[in-house]
Amino acid sequence: METQAGIAGKSSDTVTGRRDSLSVLLWLLQAGPIIILVTLVVAFGLLAPHFISVRNLQNLLAQSAIVCALGLGQFLVILVRGVDVSVGSVIALSVVTVAAVTGVDQPTSFALVIYPLVGLVVGLINGLLIVKGGIPQPLVVTVAMLGIVAGVALLISGGNTLVGVSPAVHWLANGKVLGIPAGALMVLILAGLFWLMLRRTQWGRWLYAVGGNPDVAQWVGLPRDTLIMSAYAICGTTAGIAGMLYHGRTGSASPLSGIGYELDAITAVVVGGASLFGGRGSITNVLFGALIIATIRSGLQQLDVSPFWSSVAIGIGILVALELDVLRKHIENRIRTLRARQVNQ
Amino acid sequence: MNTASSESLPNGVSDKRLVLSVRDARKAYGFVTALAGASLDLHEGEIVALLGDNGAGKSTLIKAITGIVTLDSGAIELDSRPLRLRSPADARASGIETVFQDLAVFDNLTVSDNFLIGREQTWPRWLGPLGFLSAGQEQKQWREHASALSVSHVSPSQEIGLMSGGQRQAVAVARAVAFARRVVILDEPTAALGVRESDEILTMVRRLPERGLSVIIVSHNMDHVVRVADRAVVMRQGRSVGEMTVRQGVQKDLVAMIMGVT
Numbered sequence A: 001m002e003t004q005a006g007i008a009g010k011s012s013d014t015v016t017g018r019r020d021s022l023s024v025l026l027w028l029l030q031a032g033p034i035i036i037l038v039t040l041v042v043a044f045g046l047l048a049p050h051f052i053s054v055r056n057l058q059n060l061l062a063q064s065a066i067v068c069a070l071g072l073g074q075f076l077v078i079l080v081r082g083v084d085v086s087v088g089s090v091i092a093l094s095v096v097t098v099a100a101v102t103g104v105d106q107p108t109s110f111a112l113v114i115y116p117l118v119g120l121v122v123g124l125i126n127g128l129l130i131v132k133g134g135i136p137q138p139l140v141v142t143v144a145m146l147g148i149v150a151g152v153a154l155l156i157s158g159g160n161t162l163v164g165v166s167p168a169v170h171w172l173a174n175g176k177v178l179g180i181p182a183g184a185l186m187v188l189i190l191a192g193l194f195w196l197m198l199r200r201t202q203w204g205r206w207l208y209a210v211g212g213n214p215d216v217a218q219w220v221g222l223p224r225d226t227l228i229m230s231a232y233a234i235c236g237t238t239a240g241i242a243g244m245l246y247h248g249r250t251g252s253a254s255p256l257s258g259i260g261y262e263l264d265a266i267t268a269v270v271v272g273g274a275s276l277f278g279g280r281g282s283i284t285n286v287l288f289g290a291l292i293i294a295t296i297r298s299g300l301q302q303l304d305v306s307p308f309w310s311s312v313a314i315g316i317g318i319l320v321a322l323e324l325d326v327l328r329k330h331i332e333n334r335i336r337t338l339r340a341r342q343v344n345q
Numbered sequence B: 001m002n003t004a005s006s007e008s009l010p011n012g013v014s015d016k017r018l019v020l021s022v023r024d025a026r027k028a029y030g031f032v033t034a035l036a037g038a039s040l041d042l043h044e045g046e047i048v049a050l051l052g053d054n055g056a057g058k059s060t061l062i063k064a065i066t067g068i069v070t071l072d073s074g075a076i077e078l079d080s081r082p083l084r085l086r087s088p089a090d091a092r093a094s095g096i097e098t099v100f101q102d103l104a105v106f107d108n109l110t111v112s113d114n115f116l117i118g119r120e121q122t123w124p125r126w127l128g129p130l131g132f133l134s135a136g137q138e139q140k141q142w143r144e145h146a147s148a149l150s151v152s153h154v155s156p157s158q159e160i161g162l163m164s165g166g167q168r169q170a171v172a173v174a175r176a177v178a179f180a181r182r183v184v185i186l187d188e189p190t191a192a193l194g195v196r197e198s199d200e201i202l203t204m205v206r207r208l209p210e211r212g213l214s215v216i217i218v219s220h221n222m223d224h225v226v227r228v229a230d231r232a233v234v235m236r237q238g239r240s241v242g243e244m245t246v247r248q249g250v251q252k253d254l255v256a257m258i259m260g261v262t
Helices: A002-030 A032-047 A054-079 A089-100 A109-130 A138-157 A167-174 A182-202 A202-212 A213-218 A224-248 A259-273 A281-304 A306-343 B002-006 B009-013 B056-065 B088-093 B111-116 B126-131 B135-148 B167-181 B195-206 B221-229 B251-259
Strands: B016-027 B034-045 B047-052 B073-078 B096-099 B183-187 B214-218 B229-234 B239-245
Touching: A002 A032, A002 A054, A002 A306, A032 A167, A054 A089, A054 A182, A054 A202, A054 A224, A054 A259, A054 A281, A054 B111, A089 A109, A089 A138, A089 A259, A089 B214, A109 A138, A109 A224, A138 A167, A138 B214, A167 A182, A167 A224, A167 B034, A182 A202, A182 A224, A202 A213, A202 A224, A202 B126, A224 B002, A224 B056, A224 B183, A259 A306, A281 A306, A306 B195, B009 B183, B016 B056, B016 B214, B034 B047, B034 B056, B034 B073, B047 B056, B047 B111, B047 B221, B056 B088, B056 B096, B056 B183, B056 B214, B088 B096, B096 B229, B111 B135, B111 B167, B135 B167, B135 B183, B195 B221, B221 B251, B239 B251
Parallel strands: B034 B239, B047 B214, B047 B229, B096 B183, B183 B214
Antiparallel strands: B016 B034, B016 B073, B229 B239
């Protein structure tokens, strides 16, 4: 009898030990994006002499502001198990709409409202199609919207690029506050607002719930469809804001603006550790994800590596992030079974 | 200690007030008849086991009482008043809570988040779902219920996806019990659990009558049925075909009734 009890106690100890080491691994995975970012900055800092300079860091922040803005909205959509690839074309549409409405001769600050409004409309259409249209594939819906919105941008502009931008928008994209790029500061404030909404309001918790298990959400009585639509609407709005920053940085309204930015946005969210299975991720990690992309781009550029390589590096980054997400699910399952074994011993 | 109560089951249990009654429930899905006139009575403080082979109509009956399925004909009464259920929310508003085996918890949320989901209090009120949550208030609410429901060993800030099946089930049951006012329905609450965890859930269920609740439990495990139930109702081919007061040692009789061999 005694030996039996001894064996049971010992195996329980090893189970606890294994569980604890798995928990540490899980924590490391969650802290992954900041660890990667710091490692990259240090590595490029050592390799490229001018990488850690005020000027370059300012540049890096200003460049990543657009992807950050896109990433914030994209994160909400990915959180509820969707994806929105139409955001790149929303940049183009918002830019040419502003140019068409306010003209380029007298660009006014009135434009500030139009960018996000254009995005909101596209986002609402996306959400409506996915929720009410009964199409279970958000990817395909937003691919279709990508084509439609890009086409409308060409139609509005007649294919022409209009040079000029309102001074307020120009300042937001290029100005500095205490040495910090104004665009980056604006996105940071926006991120703070998103964090508050996601982590401290009922809406935010419900959004995580819908992403975690849409069926249980409906069964519990959460307004599932409205929640999903709100995610797409906000994603469109942040794409409009990204369009504003894009317009300010380029100083001209081209119907071909923002091509390829949807990939950067999705990459930022995924590299930031959000799960494509839904229900997981954090706003701060999305910012880190966007900074990781900008760091890789800028760092390789400083090292005189062909920019073609940065696209390869970022692609590999996505794949690694996805595999880490699968690994995370696996570890969680292990912890659960070890817990159950321990309880039933 | 649980068997004691089923042994000393008073025959007078049916003298107690009727809480829930289903009469002549019928439901067909196209050509498939799921319910062909099923009936069920549930009295104050009673634990009834709903038994039957797969396809006997148990889950359709439960879904009707839960507001997921609308009956073609038949009547459901709660406290002698006709009950019209158009959604799970209606059932909940009437004081009926259900724990489904596969629709239990959000893995990515914490214990207390899961416990309060859909019932969070926000301030300021006029902001609705955009209002703020109070973490302190929520932990307090959890603690108040947790000790009474013997899940106090579970940490409220723990993510539920990292907990064992039994702990998750305990939280799901606790949520249903805390907010139910009349009836708790449990669908296979021990199906995926180990011995000790099943034990804890059954102990928890056995105590529900003390809180003035009546319970319907669906289970395929006759030993578990004997441990918690006062009475068993057996269904076959969409009808209630028999019932039996549950005592120690009736397992074989129950199985015979389910199989339809007498």
